[in-house]
Amino acid sequence: MRRAARRLALAVLAALAILLLGGCRTLGYYAHVGHGQLALMAQREPIAEVIADPATDPALRERLGELRDARAFASERLGLPRNGSYTAYVALPGPYVTWNVFAAPEFSVEPLTHCFPIAGCVAYRGYFDADRARREAARLRGRGYQTYVGGVAAYSTLGWFDDPVLSSMLAPGQDDPVGVMFHELAHQWLYLRDDTAFNESLASFVQRQGLREWRAARGKSPPDPALDAHERAFVSHALALRDTLAAIYRRPLTHEAMRAERDTAIAGFRAWHAQVRRERWPDDARFDRWVAEPINNAKLVPLGLYDRWVPAFSALFQQSGGDWQRFEASVRAIAAQPRATRSASLEALLPPGSAD
Template identity: 75%
Template sequence: MVLLLAGCRTLGYYAHVSHGQLALMARREPIELLIADPVTEPALRAQLAELREARVFASERLGLPRNRSYTRYVALDAPYVTWNVFAAPEFSVEALTHCFPVAGCVAYRGYFDPDKAKREAERLRARGYQTWIGGAEAYSTLGWFADPVLSTMIGTNSDDTIGLLFHELAHQWLYVRDDTAFNESLATFVARKGLAEWRQTRAEPPPDRERDAHERAFTERALELRETLASIYRRPITHEAMRTEREAAIATFRAWHAEARRTRWPDDPRFDRWVSEPINNAKLVPLGLYDGWVPAFEALFRQVDGDWEAFRAGVEALARRPKAERDKVLEEVTEENSLTIPACA
C-alpha cells in the first residue's frame, strides 16, 4: 500500500509539471514580433531588445548553446514561475533529494502552483523534516524544449536579468546527473563572469562592486553558518543541546547582518527579508548548492587565462569523472589554486 501511494503521488506530480510546462509553452510569443509591435510597452521593448543582444553574446562569446531558447517571451501574472520545496532533517544540513528520469536526483521539488508547494512542505514537516519554499524566476528544461524568456526574469536591474539568462543557458550546455552543487555552482560562475564580460564589450562599467561585495560577503557568512550547524550536529550531545547551540549560531549570524547593513551596506536591503524570516537547515540548502563550488570554477577559469573554449573543454572533462574525483579536484583547486584540469579524460 505504501508503494502504491508513493507511486500515485509521483504520477500526480508528473501530471502537474507536465501540465504546467505545456501551458507555459502555449503562451510563447516571438520576441522579434514583440519588439516590432508598436503596442508593446517601450520599457518592455527595450528590455527584450537588450536580451536579444545578450542571447547572441552568450553563444558567440561564451560558447553557450545556439538554439531557439530565449527567442520567445511569456508574460506571467505571478512573481515566480515555480516554487521549489527544499527539505532537510532537523539535525542535518544535507538535503532530502528527489530523483527524476531526466534530471537525476536533485535537492528540491518544483511546483507551478504555490498552493501545491505549500501542501508538499506541510507533508514533509509532518514527517519530521524542516522545509523552505523558494520562488524561482526561471528554470531550464536542459534543451528538451525551447525555453522562453519569462516576465519573472525581467526586473528593474538588467544585470540580474542578463545573468539569469546566462545561468539558464549554462544548464543547457552542461548538466551532470545527480550533482546539483556542480551544476548550480557552474551556472552561477558562468552568469557572473559572463555578465562582467558583457558589460565590458558594451563599454559599460563593471557590475556594481559594492553590490557584488555585499552578495559575496552574505553568501560566505551564510555558508559559514551552514558549516557551523553541520559541526554542531556531528557532536555527541543531546538534541536539546543541539537546538540551543543552533539558535545561538543563527542569532550570531543575524547580528553580523544587522551590523553589516548599518555600517557597510545601508542602502542595500536585498537580504533583509531572508534574514528576518525563520532560518532552518532547509533554507540553507540552496546556498550550499548554488555557491559552494563557485570559487573553484573561478580559479579554473584563471588557470586558462580566461579562455572560454579551454575552460569549457576542461570542465566537460571534469564532468566525465566520477563524483568523488570531481569533488576532490574542486576542493583542491579551491584550497590551493594550483591544480589544472586536463582537456580530455
C-alpha cells in the same frame, strides 16, 4: 517541428516510465508538472514579434531587445548553446514561474533529494502552483522535516524544450535577466546527473563572468563592486553558519542541547549581518528579509548548492587565460571524473579561505 515533436515524445515516454513505477502522489505530481510545462509553451510569442508590435510597452521592448542581443552574445562569445531557447517571450501573472520546496531533517543540513527521469536526483521539488508547493512543504513538516519554499524566476528544461524569456525574469528585485539567461543556458551546455552543487555552481559562475563580459562589451560599467562584496560576504557567512550547524549535529548532544546551540549560532549570524549592514552597507537591503524570516536547515540548502564551487570555477577560468573554449575543455575533463575525484579536483582549485 519534427525535432520538437521528438523531444516532447521522449520527455513523455521518460515520465511515463517513472509513473508506472510510482504511486498516486507521484502520478499527480508528474501530471501537474507536465500540464504546467505545456501551458507555458503554449503562451510563447517570438521576441521579434513582441518587439515589432506597436502595442508593446517601450520599456519592455528595450529589455527584450537587449536580451535578443545578449542571446547572440551567449553563443558567439561564451560558447553557450545556439538553439531556439530565449528567442520567445511569455508574460506571467506574477513574479515567479515556479516554486521550489527544499527540505532537510531537523538535525542535518543534508537535503532531502528527489529523483527524476532526465534531471537525475536533485535537492528540491518544483511546482507551477504556489499552493501546491506550500501543501508539499506542510506534508514534509508533518514527517519531521524542516522546509523552505522559494519562488523561482526562471528554470531550464536542459534543452528538451526551447525555454522562453519570462516576465518574471524582468520583475523588480530579480537578478539581471541577461545573467539569468546565461545561467540557464549553462545548464544546457553541461549538466551532470545527481550532482546539483556542480551544476548550479558552474551555472552561477557562467552567469557572473558572462554578465561582466557582456557589460564590458556594451561599454557599461561592471556590477557595483561594493554590492558584489556584500553578496560574497553574505554567502560566505551563511555557508559558515551551515558548517557550524553541521558540526553541532555531529556532536554527541541531546536534541534539546542541539536546538539551543543552533539558536545561538543563528542569532550570531543575525548579529553579524546587523553590524555589517550598519557599518559597511547601510544602503543595501537585499538580504534583510532573508535574515529576518525564520532560518533553518532547509533554507541554507540552496546557498550550499548554488555557491559551493563558484570560487573553484573562477580559478579554473583564470588558469584558462579567460578563454571560454579552454575553460570548457577543462570543465568537461573534471566532469568526466568519478564524483569523489571530481570533488577533490574542485576542492584543490579553491583559493585559501574560500567558503565550501
